[in-house]
Amino acid sequence: MQSKTTPPQWLDWLITGLCKHEVFEIVQGDLYELYERNLKKHGQLKAKLLYIRDALTILRPTLLKQLEGNYQLNPYGMFKNHFKTSFRNLKRNPLFTIINALGLAISMSVGIMMILFLSELYDVDDFHQKKDRIYRVTTTQPGLMGDQIDHLATASYFVADQAKEELPEVEKVVVMSWRFKAEIKHVEKRVALSGFYATPSFLDVLSYPLLTGNQQTALDQPESVLLTSSAAKKLFPNSDPVGQWVDVSGLGTFNKGLVTGILQDVPENSYLDFEMVLPMQSNPMINTQFRGNPNNTFENYVYLLLHEHAEAGAVAAKIADVLDDHPYDLSSVTHTLEPMGSFILGATMNANGPTFSSRKVDMMIGLTLIVLLSACFNYTNLSLGRSFSRLKEISVRKVNGATRTQLFTQFMVEAVLVSCLALLLGIGLFFLARPALLSQVNDIIQDRSFFKLSLSWIKFGYFTLFAVSIGVIAGFLPAWILSRLKTSLLLKDVGKIKLLSGMNARKILITFQFSLTIGLIMCAVMVYRQYQFAINYDLGYQTENIVNVNIQGDYMDLLEEDYKALPQVLGTAKSQAVLGLRGGQFGNAISENFQDTTMYSSNYVGSGYFEVHDFDLIAGSGFRKSDSSQSVVVNQSLIKALNMGTPEMAIGTKIRLMNDQQTLVSIAGVVRNFTGVSLDFQMPAPFVFFPMAAGQNGTLGLKIATSDLLETMTQLEKGYQKYDPIHPFNAQFYDDQLASNYRQLQSSYTLISLLAFLAISIATLGLIGIAIYTLESRLKEISIRKVLGADSKSLILLLSRGFMIMIAIATVLAIPVALYVVDEMLLQSFFQRIDVGLLELLSGFLIVFLIAALAVGTQVHQVSAQKPVDLLRDE
Amino acid sequence: MKDTNLGAFEELVLLAVGSLGDNAYGVTIKDALVEQTGRAPSIGSLHSALYRLEGKGYLTSEDGGATNERGGRRKRYFQLSASGMKALEAAHELRTAFSVKIPGLKLKNS
Numbered sequence: 001m002q003s004k005t006t007p008p009q010w011l012d013w014l015i016t017g018l019c020k021h022e023v024f025e026i027v028q029g030d031l032y033e034l035y036e037r038n039l040k041k042h043g044q045l046k047a048k049l050l051y052i053r054d055a056l057t058i059l060r061p062t063l064l065k066q067l068e069g070n071y072q073l074n075p076y077g078m079f080k081n082h083f084k085t086s087f088r089n090l091k092r093n094p095l096f097t098i099i100n101a102l103g104l105a106i107s108m109s110v111g112i113m114m115i116l117f118l119s120e121l122y123d124v125d126d127f128h129q130k131k132d133r134i135y136r137v138t139t140t141q142p143g144l145m146g147d148q149i150d151h152l153a154t155a156s157y158f159v160a161d162q163a164k165e166e167l168p169e170v171e172k173v174v175v176m177s178w179r180f181k182a183e184i185k186h187v188e189k190r191v192a193l194s195g196f197y198a199t200p201s202f203l204d205v206l207s208y209p210l211l212t213g214n215q216q217t218a219l220d221q222p223e224s225v226l227l228t229s230s231a232a233k234k235l236f237p238n239s240d241p242v243g244q245w246v247d248v249s250g251l252g253t254f255n256k257g258l259v260t261g262i263l264q265d266v267p268e269n270s271y272l273d274f275e276m277v278l279p280m281q282s283n284p285m286i287n288t289q290f291r292g293n294p295n296n297t298f299e300n301y302v303y304l305l306l307h308e309h310a311e312a313g314a315v316a317a318k319i320a321d322v323l324d325d326h327p328y329d330l331s332s333v334t335h336t337l338e339p340m341g342s343f344i345l346g347a348t349m350n351a352n353g354p355t356f357s358s359r360k361v362d363m364m365i366g367l368t369l370i371v372l373l374s375a376c377f378n379y380t381n382l383s384l385g386r387s388f389s390r391l392k393e394i395s396v397r398k399v400n401g402a403t404r405t406q407l408f409t410q411f412m413v414e415a416v417l418v419s420c421l422a423l424l425l426g427i428g429l430f431f432l433a434r435p436a437l438l439s440q441v442n443d444i445i446q447d448r449s450f451f452k453l454s455l456s457w458i459k460f461g462y463f464t465l466f467a468v469s470i471g472v473i474a475g476f477l478p479a480w481i482l483s484r485l486k487t488s489l490l491l492k493d494v495g496k497i498k499l500l501s502g503m504n505a506r507k508i509l510i511t512f513q514f515s516l517t518i519g520l521i522m523c524a525v526m527v528y529r530q531y532q533f534a535i536n537y538d539l540g541y542q543t544e545n546i547v548n549v550n551i552q553g554d555y556m557d558l559l560e561e562d563y564k565a566l567p568q569v570l571g572t573a574k575s576q577a578v579l580g581l582r583g584g585q586f587g588n589a590i591s592e593n594f595q596d597t598t599m600y601s602s603n604y605v606g607s608g609y610f611e612v613h614d615f616d617l618i619a620g621s622g623f624r625k626s627d628s629s630q631s632v633v634v635n636q637s638l639i640k641a642l643n644m645g646t647p648e649m650a651i652g653t654k655i656r657l658m659n660d661q662q663t664l665v666s667i668a669g670v671v672r673n674f675t676g677v678s679l680d681f682q683m684p685a686p687f688v689f690f691p692m693a694a695g696q697n698g699t700l701g702l703k704i705a706t707s708d709l710l711e712t713m714t715q716l717e718k719g720y721q722k723y724d725p726i727h728p729f730n731a732q733f734y735d736d737q738l739a740s741n742y743r744q745l746q747s748s749y750t751l752i753s754l755l756a757f758l759a760i761s762i763a764t765l766g767l768i769g770i771a772i773y774t775l776e777s778r779l780k781e782i783s784i785r786k787v788l789g790a791d792s793k794s795l796i797l798l799l800s801r802g803f804m805i806m807i808a809i810a811t812v813l814a815i816p817v818a819l820y821v822v823d824e825m826l827l828q829s830f831f832q833r834i835d836v837g838l839l840e841l842l843s844g845f846l847i848v849f850l851i852a853a854l855a856v857g858t859q860v861h862q863v864s865a866q867k868p869v870d871l872l873r874d875e
Numbered sequence: 876m877k878d879t880n881l882g883a884f885e886e887l888v889l890l891a892v893g894s895l896g897d898n899a900y901g902v903t904i905k906d907a908l909v910e911q912t913g914r915a916p917s918i919g920s921l922h923s924a925l926y927r928l929e930g931k932g933y934l935t936s937e938d939g940g941a942t943n944e945r946g947g948r949r950k951r952y953f954q955l956s957a958s959g960m961k962a963l964e965a966a967h968e969l970r971t972a973f974s975v976k977i978p979g980l981k982l983k984n985s
Contacts, residue, residue, distance in 0.1 A: 006946070020926075027922050029941075029948030030901035034918070036944050057919030062926055 007035045007051040019058055020065055027058055078406070079413075086414040089390070099765045100379050101422045104474070106758055107375035108426030108467065113437055114368040115462055116455070121356065124344050125271050128207040130305060133171075135312055135337035137163075137302040137319070138348055142332050148682075153348035155302040155335055157286065158294040162322045163302070169310035169318075174201045174303040177283055179274065179352065182250040183726055184225075184257075186235045190726050193231050195276030196352075197283040205305045206272075212242050213261020219279045225257035229265050231275040253284045271343050271353035294323060294330055301352050304337065312337040370516060371758055376474040377509045378766040379415065383478035394482060407483035415475020416468055423467035507806065513763035514810035514852075515817075518844035520756035522818040525843045527749045534742050539580055540674025542614035543734040547702045548578055549716065550730040554695035555723040560606075562719045568706040573613060574606030576698035579676045580738050584683050588658035591642040597658075598641035599684040600634075601676055604692045610671065612703050619647035620669035623691040630691065631668035638686035639670060665690075678741040701734065760848065764855055767803070771859040775799065783868035792861075799860050800853070807852055811845040818844070886966055887912065888924045889933060893955045893963065900939065900950040901925075925953060933959035 015024055015031075031054055038047035058064075090097040125131055137155035142148070157175060164173045177197040184193050200219040203210065210218060211229060218226060225246060232241045241259045248257050257278070266273055280286060290296055306315065316337050323330040338346055345358035394407065551559065560572050577584060590597040607622050609615075610633065623631050636647065644650040647670035657663045665688075677683045692698070706712045717729040739746075775782070778799070785795060881889070891907040892899040901922065909915045928934045939950045955963070974980055 023922060023926060025948050026901060026938075026951045027918060029945035029950060030905075030918055030922075032946045032948065033902050033944050054918045057917035058922070060919055060923050062923040063919060 007032065007048060011052065011055045015055060015058060018065060019063055023063055027063070031055055082410045082413045083417070085393075085410065086417050089414065090418070096382060097418065099768070100382055100418055101425060103375045103378045103762050103765050104419060104422035104470065105425035105429055106761065107371045108422055108470070109429040109433060110368050110371050110755075110758065111466060111470075112426060112430045112463060113433075114365065115466065116459060118361075118365075119459065120269070121344060121361065122341070123269050125340055126269065127267055128340065130205060130207070131340050133306050133308065133310075134205060134340040135304045135306060135315075136340070136343060137304060137335050138338050138346070139297040140334045140336070141297060151346075151348045152297060153338075153343075153346065153351040154298055154300055156294045156297045157291040157300055157302075158296070159319055159322075159335060160300070160302040161291060163304055163315070163319065166322065167315060167318055169306050169315050170304050171307050172201045172205050172305040173199070174205050174305070175199045175280055176202065176301045176303070176352065177280070177285075178299065178350075180251065182248055182254075182276070184227075184235060184276070185247040185249070186244065189235045189237075191231070191234045192726055193227070193275040195274045195278060197278050197280045197286075199280045201305075202277065205303060208266065208270075209264050210261045211264050212240075215261075218261035219277065221258065221260065222279060222282045223256065223258045224260040224279050226261045226263050226277040227259060228263045228275045232259070232262050251278075251284075254278065254282050271340075273353070294326055294328060294333070297333065298350070312339065367755055371755065371762070372470065374513055374516065374759060374762045374766075376470060377513065378762055379418070379474035380477045380509075382766070383411075383415075383475070383482075390482070404483045408479045411479030411482055412472065412475050415479065416471035419467045419471030419474065420464075422470075423463060427463070510763070510766055511806045511810050511813075513759070513766055514807055514848055515814040517756065517759040517763045518811050518848050519814035519818040519821070520752060520759050521844035521847055522814065522840060523822050524749060524752045524756050526818075526822045526840050527745065527752060529840065531742055531745050531749055534679050534745065535739055537675065537679060539676075539738075540616070540672060541579070542612075543580065543738060545704050546573075546612070546734040547704050547716070547731050548734055548737060549700045549702065549720065550727075551697045551700055551724075552727045553697055553724050556697060556700055557694060559719065559723055560700060562722075563700070563702055563716070566712075566715060566719075568704055568712045568715075569702050570705050571608060571612040571703040572606075573609040573611075573701035573703075574692050574698065575609055575701060576604035576692065576696060578699050578701075578734070578737060579603060579674075580678065580734075581741060582678045582681045584677055586684055587688075589638070589642070589686075589688065590656045590658060591644070592654045592656060592664070594656075596642045598638065598686050600638055600686040600688045601683045602688045602690060603676075604690045604696060604698065606692045609689070609701070610669075612701060615674070616672035617669055618672050620651040620667070623668055630663065630665045632665045632691075633669040633671060633689040634667055635671050635685075635687040636673045638688060641686045678738075680741075760851065763848075764851055767852055768855050768859065771803070771856050774802070775859055775863045779863065782863060783866075786868045792865075796857065796860050799863075800856050803852060803856050804849075807845070807849055810848070814844060815841055881962055881966055882924075884916070884920070885924050885928055886963070888921065888928065889955065889959055889963055892934060892953050893960075897952070897954075899953045904953070928959070929953070932956060933962050 012028060015028055019027060031051060034054060035047050035051045038050050042050075128134065136153065137159055139150075139152040139155050141150055141152070143150045160173050160175045163170045175198070179194055179196045181192050181194050184191055198219065200217075202208075203215050203219060209215070210226075213226070218224060225248075227235070227241060235241065235246065236244065241262060244259050246257050246259060248254050263277070266275075285299060304315070306312065316335060319335045323333060323335075338348075342358075343351070344354060344356055345361065346355060347357055347359075348355070397407065549559075556574055560574060563569050564572055584601050585603070586599055586601045588597060589600050610617060610622055617633075618636075620633075622633065634650075639645070639647055639650045642655060644653060644667075650667050650670060652666060654664050654666045657665060673685070674687075676687055702716070704712060713731065716731060720729050720731075782795065782799070785798075790798075887908060888904065891904045891911070895903055895907055901918065904925075905916060905918070905921055908921075925934065925936075929936055933956055934953045935956050937952045937954070939952045941947050941949045971982075974982055
C-alpha cells in the first residue's frame with residue numbers, strides 16, 4: 001500500500017549529502033518505513049514531525065561523511081601545508097606581495113574610515129527612546145531671490161498649533177527657537193551659555209534626562225531655566241543650583257530666571273548641542289499674532305511625536321489640507337515630515353544641528369567602493385600575471401592527487417592571508433591619516449568636532465569580516481582560473497598558456513582604472529583652480545592686513561579710541577557685518593518719485609570704513625551729519641536700478657526705504673560696484689551703507705602694520721578685555737575669514753586629491769603587473785626581433801603601443817564624466833566660475849601618461865636589455 | 876574471558892539482533908529494543924551502533940529486498956557473527972561473575 005503523502009524532500013537531500021555513502025540508503029529506508037507506520041497511527045502532521053526529529057539524529061560523527069582524500073588522513077596537515085606554501089610564495093616574490101598588500105592596505109584604510117564614519121553617522125541621536133516616532137516639520141517655499149527654492153528645517157508655529165489640536169496622529173508637539181548665546185550671572189560668576197527656548201513637551205519627547213528637578217514640570221513656569229550639569233558647575237561650583245535665581249542678559253525681556261532643573265550633559269552623538277533651555281512662553285517673539293501667521297516659517301523648529309503606527313505621509317498631507325483651508329494664499333508653501341534619523345543628512349538650510357548632505361555621503365561611499373574594487377582588480381591582475389612561476393607547483397600537486405576544489409581553496413587561503421596582512425597595514429595607515437581625515441570631515445560640518453572616528457572591539461570585528469570578504473572577492477578569479485589549468489599542458493609547454501579570457505578582461509579593468517584616475521585628477525585640478533580663483537578674486541575693496549574684532553557690547557566707540565592709540569593700528573573701521581561672507585541684510589527701496597523700486601543689500605558702517613577698505617568713491621563723500629534725513633552711501637548698481645542718471649547727479653537725491661516708517665534717506669556718496677558676498681551666495685547687487693549708531697555692536701576692523709604679530713594680538717586682547725571680560729576675544733584676519741567661506745571647497749579638493757593619489761597608485765601597480773605579464777609572454781618574440789636587427793627604440797614603441805591606446809581610450813571616457821561631476825556636484829553653487837581650459841582637460845591625461853610611460857618603459861627597457869642568446873637558449 | 880569492551884547499548888543491540896534471527900534490520904531491531912527495554916533508541920544512534928559493531932566484527936550484514944514502503948530503498952539484514960556470539964557470552968559471564976560477589980543481591984535464574 002503506498003500512501004500519497006511523502007515525508008519532506010529537503011531532508012532526503014540533507015541525508016544524502018551528509019550521511020556516509022554506505023549507510024545513507026538504509027537509514028533513509030528505515031526512516032520511510034517508520035513514517036508510513038506513524039502515518040497510519042498518528043496522522044500526517046505528527047508523522048512528519050517525528051520524521052524530522054528522527055532524521056536529525058543521524059547527525060553524529062559515526063554516520064557523517066568524512067573529508068575526502070588527504071584530509072581524511074590528516075585534516076590539519078593540509079591546511080598547514082597551504083599556509084606554509086602561501087607564506088613561502090609570498091616571501092619568494094616580495095615585490096608582488098608588497099605591491100598587493102600595499103594596494104589593498106591603502107584601500108582598506110579608506111574602507112575603515114568609511115565604516116567608522118557611517119556607523120557614527122547612523123548613531124546620531126540613538127539615545128532618544130522615542131527616536132523612531134519623532135519627526136521634524138520642514139518647509140519648502142520659494143527663495144528670497146529669483147527662482148531659488150528654499151528648504152528650511154524650520155516651520156511656522158501655526159503648523160505646530162494646528163498639529164496639536166487637529167491631528168489625532170500627533171501625540172505631542174515640541175517647538176524650539178533658534179539657538180542663541182546669553183550671559184548668565186549668579187553673584188560674581190558670569191558665563192556665556194548657548195541655548196534655546198522650548199515648549200515644556202521638550203522634556204517628554206526628547207530624552208535629555210534631568211539629573212535634578214521634576215521632569216514633568218521643570219519648564220512650566222515662565223521664569224524657569226534649565227542648565228546642563230557642566231554649565232551649572234561653572235555658575236554654582238559649590239552650591240545646589242535648583243531653586244536659585246540668576247540674571248540673564250542678551251535676551252531682551254528675559255532678565256531673571258529661576259533654575260528649576262539640571263540636565264545631564266548633552267551626549268557627544270546628540271544632534272542638538274546646548275547648555276541651557278528656557279521656556280518658550282518667555283520668548284518675546286512669540287505672541288498670538290505671530291503664532292497665527294502661517295507665513296512665519298523661519299523662526300522655529302517644530303518636532304512632532306507621532307503615535308505608534310501613525311504614518312508621516314498622512315500627517316504631512318493633513319497639514320497641507322489645513323494650509324489650503326487658510327484664507328492666505330499658501331499654495332507655494334509645503335511642509336514635510338523628516339524622521340529623526342535623517343536630520344543630519346537633510347538638505348535643509350537653517351538646521352539646528354550639523355548637516356552632512358546625503359549626496360555627499362553617497363559620493364563618499366561610491367568613491368570608497370571604487371577604490372576598493374580597484375585594489376581587488378589589482379590583486380586579480382597581479383595574481384594572474386604571476387601565475388607562471390607557480391605552474392610547476394600546480395601541476396605537481398595535481399599529479400599527486402589534488403582535486404580542483406583543493407587547489408581552489410589553496411589560492412583562496414592565500415588571498416585571504418594577503419588581505420588580512422593588508423588589514424593590519426591598513427589600520428596602521430588609518431591611524432596615521434586619522435587627524436587629517438578628521439579635520440576634513442569636521443570642516444564640512446563647520447559646527448563642532450562632531451565625528452570622532454573611534455575604534456571599538458565590535459568595529460574591529462567588522463574590519464576582520466571586511467578584510468576576509470575583500471580577500472574572497474579579490475582571490476576568487478585567480479583561484480578559479482588557476483585551478484582549472486590542464487596538467488598535461490602545464491608540464492609540456494608553458495609558452496602555449498594564454499589565459500585568454502583573463503587577458504581581455506584585464507585590459508578592460510586597467511582601462512577602467514585609468515579613466516577613474518584621469519577623471520579624479522581632472523576634478524582635483526578644476527576644483528583647485530576654482531578655489532584659487534575664489535580666494536584671489538578682486539572684491540573691489542581691500543581686505544589685506546585687516547584684523548576684524550568681534551564686538552558684543554556697546555563699547556565699540558570706546559574701544560576704537562583705545563586702539564587708535566596703538567602704533568601698529570593704522571586705521572579703524574566700524575561695521576555691523578563683515579562684507580564678503582555668506583549672508584547679509586537686505587531690504588526694499590523706492591525712488592523719491594515712487595517710480596522705481598529695487599531690492600538692496602545693506603550694512604551699517606562707521607565713517608572711516610570706506611577709507612580703510614579702500615572703496616572707490618566715485619562721487620560725493622562719506623556720511624554727512626548735517627542733513628535732516630539720514631545720509632547713506634550707495635553703489636553704482638543702486639543708482640542704475642533706480643534710474644538716477646549718473647552718480648554725480650544722484651548726490652543729494654533722496655530714496656525711500658520700504659520699512660514700517662517709510663524712512664527717507666539722502667545719498668551722500670556713490671562707490672564703484674564691488675562684490676559684497678561670497679562667490680557662491682547670491683544677494684541683491686545694489687548696496688546701501690547706513691551710518692552706524694553709537695553703541696551698536698558688530699565688528700571693528702583694524703588696519704595693522706606690524707612685525708610682531710603675537711605681541712600685537714596680545715595688546716589687542718588686553719584692550720578688549722578691559723571692556724568685555726565675559727565674551728572671549730575673537731579676532732581674525734579679514735583674508736582668513738574670506739578663505740573660510742571656501743573651506744568646504746578646500747576640503748573637497750583635499751579629499752579628491754587624496755582619492756586621486758590612491759587611484760593613481762593602485763592603477764600604476766596594476767599597470768606594472770600587466771606590463772610584466774605581457775612582456776614575459778613575449779620574451780621569445782622580443783629576442784627574435786632583436787636578433788633580426790630591431791633597435792631598442794622601435795622595440796619600446798612596439799611594446800608600448802598597446803598601453804598607450806588604453807590610456808587614450810581612458811582619457812576620452814573620463815573627460816565628459818569629470819566635467820559633469822564638477823559641474824553638477826562640486827561647484828554648482830558658485831555663480832562666478834572659472835573657464836575650463838585645455839590645461840584642465842589634459843592635466844589628467846598628461847600625469848597618467850607620464851607615470852604609465854615610466855612604469856611600462858622601465859619594464860620594457862629591462863627586457864630589451866637582456867641578451868637574446870639567454871632568452872632563446874632555454875626551452 | 877576478559878572484558879570485550881562492549882558498551883551497554885551495544886550489548887543490547889547485539890542481543891536484539893541475536894533474538895531476531897533472520898529478520899534483524901533497522902526497524903525490527905528498534906521495535907525489539909522498545910519491547911524489551913521500554914525505551915526507544917533513535918534511528919541515528921541505532922545505526923551508529925550497528926555500524927560500529929560491524930566494524931568490530933561482531934555483526935555481519937546482507938542487503939535485502941527493497942519495498943514500496945521504504946520508498947524503494949533496500950534493507951540491510953544483520954546477523955551475529957561467531958565472535959559476536961562469543962562477545963555476548965563473555966559479557967554475560969562477566970556480569971554474572973561480578974554479581975555473585977555482591978551479598979544480598981537476588982539473581983533470578985530462568
